[in-house]
Amino acid sequence: MITLDNVTKQYGRKKSLDGLTYTFECGKVYGILGPNGSGKSTMMKAIAGLVYPTEGKVLIEGKPVSRNIARNLAFLSTEGMLYKSFRVEQMIQFFKSQYADFSKDKAEELLAFMELDRRQRVSELSKGQQGRLKLLLVLARKTDILLLDEPFVGLDPMVRDTIVKSLVSFIDFGKQTVIITTHEITEIEPILEEALLLEQGKITASCNVEQVREEQGLSVLEWLKTNVHRGALA
Amino acid sequence: MSTEFQTSKPIYSQIADRIVQQFVRGELLPGEKLPSVREMAIQSGVNPNTIQRTYGELERLGVVETKRGQGTFMTEKNEMIQKMRTDIQQEIIQAFIQNMRQIGLSDEEIHHSVHECLKGGGAS
Numbered sequence: 001m002i003t004l005d006n007v008t009k010q011y012g013r014k015k016s017l018d019g020l021t022y023t024f025e026c027g028k029v030y031g032i033l034g035p036n037g038s039g040k041s042t043m044m045k046a047i048a049g050l051v052y053p054t055e056g057k058v059l060i061e062g063k064p065v066s067r068n069i070a071r072n073l074a075f076l077s078t079e080g081m082l083y084k085s086f087r088v089e090q091m092i093q094f095f096k097s098q099y100a101d102f103s104k105d106k107a108e109e110l111l112a113f114m115e116l117d118r119r120q121r122v123s124e125l126s127k128g129q130q131g132r133l134k135l136l137l138v139l140a141r142k143t144d145i146l147l148l149d150e151p152f153v154g155l156d157p158m159v160r161d162t163i164v165k166s167l168v169s170f171i172d173f174g175k176q177t178v179i180i181t182t183h184e185i186t187e188i189e190p191i192l193e194e195a196l197l198l199e200q201g202k203i204t205a206s207c208n209v210e211q212v213r214e215e216q217g218l219s220v221l222e223w224l225k226t227n228v229h230r231g232a233l234a
Numbered sequence: 235m236s237t238e239f240q241t242s243k244p245i246y247s248q249i250a251d252r253i254v255q256q257f258v259r260g261e262l263l264p265g266e267k268l269p270s271v272r273e274m275a276i277q278s279g280v281n282p283n284t285i286q287r288t289y290g291e292l293e294r295l296g297v298v299e300t301k302r303g304q305g306t307f308m309t310e311k312n313e314m315i316q317k318m319r320t321d322i323q324q325e326i327i328q329a330f331i332q333n334m335r336q337i338g339l340s341d342e343e344i345h346h347s348v349h350e351c352l353k354g355g356g357a358s
Contacts, residue, residue, distance in 0.1 A: 029281060164279050173275075173282045190245055192282035210244045210284070219241035 001028055002145065002177065003048055007056035009042050010203075016042040017053070018201030026144070027174045029191055031209075032200035033224055034183040040181040041078065043198065044149045048075045060145070071101075073145040077087040078153065081134050082122045088133060089118040093200070095137050106170070107140040113166055127161035135163060139170040145177050152184040160187045167191055185221050195220045197227055204229065246287040253288070254297060257308055257315075258322050264310045268298065337339055 002024040022028060032040050032228045038227040045051035046058050049069040060073075081090060088111075093109055096102045110116060114126075124195040125133065136150060152160050171178055171191075182188055185195075188207040190201060197205040205227040212223050239245050254263045269288065275282040289306050292298040300306050302305065309315065329334050335345045 161279075165276065168276050168279055168281070190278070190284070193281060193283065208313060210246065210287075213241070213244045217242040222241060 001059075001061060002179075003057070003059040003062075003185075004043070004046070005059065007046060007058060008045075009039075009046060009051060009052040011078045015201050017046065018109045020198075020202055021056075022203050022206075024177055024179060026177050029171070029173070029178045030180065030195045031185065031188060031192040031195045031220070032179060032198055033183075033185060033195060034181075035219070035228070037079070037203040038198045040198055041081060041149055042201075044075070044077075044179065044181060046146050047145075048073060048147055050075075054138050057119060061100060071099075072143050073147065074143045076134050076138045076148045076151055078150050081137065084121070084132060085121040086122050088116055088120050088122070088125075091122065091133060091137065092118075092131045092140075095140070096176065099141055101142045106142075108168065110136040110140055110166065113169065114162065127154050128156060131155050131159060132162065132166075139166065142172075143176070146171065146179070148178070148180040148182075148226060150181055150183075152182055153185065157187075158182060158212070164188060164191065185224065186219070189220050192220070195223070199229055246284045246291065247325055249278055249280070249285065249288045250291050250297075254318055255322065257307075258319050262308050262315070264315060266308045267304075268308065270305060336340060341352045 002021050006016060007017050007020045016115070019156055020039070020043065032043070033212050034040055040076070042051060046053055047060075047065065049058075049065040049067050054129075060069060061149060076227075086094065092111075095188055096104060096107070115132060116129060116136065120129075121222050122130065131151065131154070135148075138146060138148070148149070151163055155163070162215050167188075168176075168191055192209045195207050195209055196203050197214075198218055206218070212220065216223070218226070239248050253262065253268070262268075268289070269277060271282050271285045274285045274288075278285070289298060289300065293306075296311070297309055297318065298306050299309060305310055331344060334347075339347070
């Protein structure tokens, strides 16, 4: 269980998170939607223990989050995950050396799945290949929590499709708590259970994905459009 | 490629519909084993919980049977197979008639146009 209790994060004058309160249940897959600058990445970093709240608390299994939380949490961030001069296999070795839960076997499986060449240097990889490599690195770990911050950004539809497939194949559903921030909602919708809308540092709406279809006949994208506040997209 | 889903219907029931259609078309045979929940989830690119619900729903309807420790199998009961066939036919016909009425055709005209179309070699 991940609990955000009245979390505010202030950068100078701007409140990136503004009294955010929410509880993520174990073993569920969550989608965090919201316009740019709504606080999605800050929220992820707060859960990962990379950003400390100005006010409020972030708890994982009842314990306050700290840098040590990385032991049981894999975080795909939008920047700073890959080293340009490394080869693919060196990136894998590096992650193996840093995380005791990193599975070499799973990494090999993922390497084939993602069609990556172990000899290639990160600097030579296309954006799509870099996106796949990042995902490989987090999915090869066995953690209770998986945070994916914009896993689709800048990737073409074919790569996005591969990524969705890899998520279905490699997420430990029912055990891993997965939180995904994205704008590419249509691709990811079939694997989400809950969707949250984040606006100006607050969760302004949330829904169960299948329930919204069943009761309102809406896809998450349509649901999002009816719930997002005008002006927030400016 | 993962398949596209309509927005108006829960995904679990769309996958259930698809399985029934495959069965009626003969792509799935009576007594045939369905992919495991996980395999099916990967094939369709959806959350395994959704497939769990699909199989649960199909079992409730008598379309599939779950044998403990063995997996999920299509029904072998003849009356069930017949029922699925007629159900799907009814559904298609209902939708067709509704569409035709919406564009202002009388029942007689619908009848006539279907007849003419079939006479002329049918819809190709």
